[in-house]
Amino acid sequence: xxxxxxxxxxxxxxxxxxxxxxxxxxxxxxxxxxxxxxxxxxxxxxxxxxxxxxxxxxxxxxxxxxxxxxxxxxxxxxxxxxxxxxxxxxxxxxxxxxxxxxxxxxxxxxxxxxxxxxxxxxxxxxxxxxxxxxxxxxxxxxxxxxxxxxxxxxxxxxxxxxxxxxxxxxxxxxxxxxxxxxxxxxxxxxxxxxxxxxxxxxxxxxxxxxxxxxxxxxxxxxxxxxxxxxxxxxxxxxxxxxxxx
Amino acid sequence: xxxxxxxxxxxxxxxxxxxxxxxxxxxxxxxxxxxxxxxxxxxxxxxxxxxxxxxxxxxxxxxxxxxxxxxxxxxxxxxxxxxxxxxxxxxxxxxxxxxxxxxxxxxxxxxxxxxxxxxxxxxxxxxxxxxxxxxxxxxxxxxxxxxxxxxxxxxxxxxxxxxxxxxxxxxxxxxxxxxxxxxxxxxxxxxxxxxxxxxxxxxxxxxxxxxxxxxxxxxxxxxxxxxxxxxxxxxxxxxxxxxxxxxxxxxxxxxxxxxxxxxxxxxxxxxxxxxxxxxxxxxxxxxxxxxxxxx
Ligand SMILES: Nc1ncnc2c1ncn2[C@@H]1O[C@H](COP(=O)(O)OP(=O)(O)O)[C@@H](O)[C@H]1O
Numbered sequence: 001x002x003x004x005x006x007x008x009x010x011x012x013x014x015x016x017x018x019x020x021x022x023x024x025x026x027x028x029x030x031x032x033x034x035x036x037x038x039x040x041x042x043x044x045x046x047x048x049x050x051x052x053x054x055x056x057x058x059x060x061x062x063x064x065x066x067x068x069x070x071x072x073x074x075x076x077x078x079x080x081x082x083x084x085x086x087x088x089x090x091x092x093x094x095x096x097x098x099x100x101x102x103x104x105x106x107x108x109x110x111x112x113x114x115x116x117x118x119x120x121x122x123x124x125x126x127x128x129x130x131x132x133x134x135x136x137x138x139x140x141x142x143x144x145x146x147x148x149x150x151x152x153x154x155x156x157x158x159x160x161x162x163x164x165x166x167x168x169x170x171x172x173x174x175x176x177x178x179x180x181x182x183x184x185x186x187x188x189x190x191x192x193x194x195x196x197x198x199x200x201x202x203x204x205x206x207x208x209x210x211x212x213x214x215x216x217x218x219x220x221x222x223x224x225x226x227x228x229x230x231x232x233x234x235x236x237x238x239x240x241x242x243x244x245x
Numbered sequence: 246x247x248x249x250x251x252x253x254x255x256x257x258x259x260x261x262x263x264x265x266x267x268x269x270x271x272x273x274x275x276x277x278x279x280x281x282x283x284x285x286x287x288x289x290x291x292x293x294x295x296x297x298x299x300x301x302x303x304x305x306x307x308x309x310x311x312x313x314x315x316x317x318x319x320x321x322x323x324x325x326x327x328x329x330x331x332x333x334x335x336x337x338x339x340x341x342x343x344x345x346x347x348x349x350x351x352x353x354x355x356x357x358x359x360x361x362x363x364x365x366x367x368x369x370x371x372x373x374x375x376x377x378x379x380x381x382x383x384x385x386x387x388x389x390x391x392x393x394x395x396x397x398x399x400x401x402x403x404x405x406x407x408x409x410x411x412x413x414x415x416x417x418x419x420x421x422x423x424x425x426x427x428x429x430x431x432x433x434x435x436x437x438x439x440x441x442x443x444x445x446x447x448x449x450x451x452x453x454x455x456x457x458x459x460x461x462x463x464x465x466x467x468x469x470x471x472x473x474x475x476x477x478x479x480x481x482x483x484x485x486x487x488x489x490x491x492x493x494x495x496x497x498x499x500x501x502x503x504x505x506x507x508x509x510x511x512x513x514x515x516x517x518x519x520x521x522x523x524x525x526x527x528x529x530x531x532x533x534x535x536x537x538x539x540x
Contacts (some may be wrong), residue, residue, distance in 0.1 A: 122246075129248055136251075154257050155246045181260055184252050208267070215261045237303075239258065 018232070019224045020088050024079030038078065039069050039119060041156065041225045045148035046096060047126050053141050054100060062123050068099050070118045083227040087235060093145055150239060153225070157217045158182065164213065172196055176203060177210035264301045265332050271299060271339065282310070282404040287342060290326075297326060301337040310404050311338040313380055321371025323401050343399050349387035352454055361454040362490055364390075367398040369447060369487030375406075376440045376483060382406050383438065385446035386425040387453055407438075425449045428474055440483070441476040447486055448472035448479070463512075464493055466502035 022034035043065060050061040072078055072095065081091045135144055165174035176196060179187055189207075193200045222239065226232045249257065259276075264286065266273055271288040274296070278285050283302040290297050314325040327339040346354065348368075352361060368390055375382060382403060389402040405421070421430050427445035429437040448471025455464050467489050473479045480486040480500075489499045496516030498504065504512065514521045 125246065133248070133250075150258075151249055151254060154249055154254060158247055158249070181256060182247070182249070182253055184250065211260050211263070212265060212267065214257075215265065218261050239261075 017224070018227055020078055020081055020227045023073075024076055035069070035073050037224050039121075041152055041221065042092060042149065043069065043119070043121050044126050044129075044152045045145055046092075047121075047123065048130055048148050049093070049096065049141065049145050050100060051130060052135065052144065054104070058123070058127055064100055064103060065121070065123075066118055067103060068096055071099060081227055083231045087231055088225070088227045089146065089149055089235070093142070153218065153221055153239075157214060157221055160217045160221075161210065161214050164217075165210070170206075170209070172198070173206045173210045176206050177214065180207055181211070181214075264299070264335065264337065268332060269329055271297070273299075280402065280404070288339070290339065296342045297339045298342045299337050299339050301331065301335055303335075310406065313406050313408055314340070314403050317375055317378055317380060317403075319371055319374045321367055321398050321400055322375065323399050323403075341399075343391045343393070343401065345391045345393040345397075345399070347388055348390040348392060348450070349453075351392050352387065352456070358455070359494060360396075362494055364392055364396070364398055365447075365451055365454055366487045366490055366494075367396075368400065368450065369483045369490070371398065371400050372443055372447060373483040373487065375400075376443070378408075380406055380408050381438065381440060382443050382446075383430070384421050384425075385443055385450060386422050387450055390450075421446075427476070429476065437476070439476070441479050444479050444483055444486060445472050445476075447483060451486075451490070461493075462508075463499050463502045463504070464490075467493060467499055470501040 019034040019037040022030050023038065025031050025034065046068060047061055047065045050056050050064050051058070056064060077095050078088075078092070081088055085091070139147070161177065162174050165171060176192055179192060179195070187195075189200050189203045192198075193203045196203070198206070218239075219236065222236055223232050226235050262284075263273060263276075264284075266288070270290055270292045272291055274287040274289060276284060277287050277298065283300050286299045286301065288297055288299045289295070311325050311328045314323060318324065323340050323343060325338055325340045328336065329338070330336055348364065351364070356364075368385075372382065372385065380403075382400065383405045384402060385400070389400060391399045391401060393399065423431070425446045427438070427442040430442045430445075448468045451464075451471060452468040455461075455468065467486070470478070470489075471480055471486050480489070485500070489501055492499050496512060498509075498512075
């Protein structure tokens with residue numbers, strides 16, 4: 001028997017809840033945690049977007065990035081998100097556009113914060129990425145933001161997988177994933193088996209494990225950083241390259 | 246955080262997207278292609294030790310396609326082996342892995358007209374079989390027809406096929422491919438789409454196969470009849486269409502074309518070259534004999 005599918009179909013089981021809505025929670029602890037999740041996923045795309053879109057200097061972009069998230073926390077920006085009107089990613093970018101336009105109009109206020117770093121973000125590495133990897137020519141700012149968001153999401157998922165494998169004593173699983181799925185130089189299972197001192201069937205199984213975990217982590221992170229279920233699915237389809245039906 | 250380049254991101258996207266086949270008896274081999282309804286993978290059935298094609302659906306209700314296919318047991322129709330659900334809830338079905346050349350590519354590869362027409366006849370037979378089971382394909386085109394290395398023909402992509410006379414779509418819904426779609430189908434007149442709409446698509450396929458240079462008139466007439474604007478003016482069935490092509494191949498008069506006396510003579514002559522030579526030789530002898538005996 002074929003189970004009935006709803007018309008959206010893809011039914012990704014996920015253990016996580018949306019952090020977007022938790023930012024409006026009555027519980028301060030939950031609110032803070034939700035913001036951490038969102039800041040972690042979005043700060044790099046936000047910083048790079050500011051640098052490119054408005055040609056802001058590194059210092060100014062750092063201030064604006066800090067300011068944007070701090071203000072979002074203070075004013076509970078994100079709780080105003082309505083999934084029916086579009087993706088959270090687009091909503092966040094619209095908030096950012098408004099925020100930066102305002103800040104730049106009254107340039108004095110840029111001194112806000114006065115050096116007190118509210119969030120500890122690794123701007124240096126983001127700056128290094130910008131310097132080393134030119135954005136592809138002809139990409140719209142909207143597509144650029146989405147691309148950087150995907151990069152950030154996958155990057156975080158790789159780090160989570162690394163930590164999870166380490167914690168479970170499965171360093172070889174991650175090592176194989178890193179060599180086979182992250183390095184651009186191509187290696188065969190046989191080569192990897194020799195390199196890691198494993199049998200080819202172990203390589204197959206370890207890789208299958210790592211990929212399955214990676215998949216789960218990506219979907220969990222996506223779940224956390226999108227609004228409702230419908231948005232989660234449509235972003236998953238976008239991210240996974242499956243056309244929304 | 247590790248920098249992920251464009252190529253790596255694309256690859257990871259595929260890793261995430263790849264169906265999780267754990268818990269099934271299939272092992273993923275590679276992606277074959279993707280269409281409107283889902284993604285098709287080559288996979289190994291570990292239990293039976295054979296290769297299959299796995300179609301993982303985007304989510305649109307698929308029971309249609311798999312069930313329709315499962316009841317159409319015919320050498321010209323891709324058999325479905327199995328259906329199932331992935332851990333993520335997506336539905337898939339396993340079918341025969343079709344290896345061969347797509348008809349559009351075969352036509353470009355320089356196969357002879359006679360070979361192309363024999364493939365076409367087999368296509369008509371499979372379509373006629375589906376029709377006899379009340380199934381209309383609705384998206385017949387060269388890209389959906391595979392030709393195996395032994396000349397076997399398999400019709401694929403029954404994703405928008407429909408069973409029974411009951412229209413399943415709201416009026417105005419257009420499913421199919423421009424250039425192969427019957428006018429009534431292109432206009433979204435869903436209640437007028439029937440076997441003869443497939444017949445129109447077959448006519449368009451025939452025209453495609455005949456090529457655009459030096460198409461014999463009688464053959465052009467067959468595709469023109471099959472593609473008549475008014476369904477009532479088309480062939481009554483896919484079988485009839487195939488039969489007319491068979492007659493063309495055998496050098497017999499075709500239903501679609503009324504030939505003049507000279508065309509008829511020329512056709513008969515070219516069909517019976519040996520007989521014509523013998524008759525001509527005989528007549529020549531008679532004439533010569535006559536001339537000699539006169540003297
Ligand atoms: N049973 C099969 N064996 C081999 N290849 C197949 C099979 N079914 C589909 N394909 C291939 O998979 C791709 C996508 O198929 P499908 O989803 O039916 O595409 P579309 O909807 O575009 O016709 C196509 O390139 C098709 O040739």
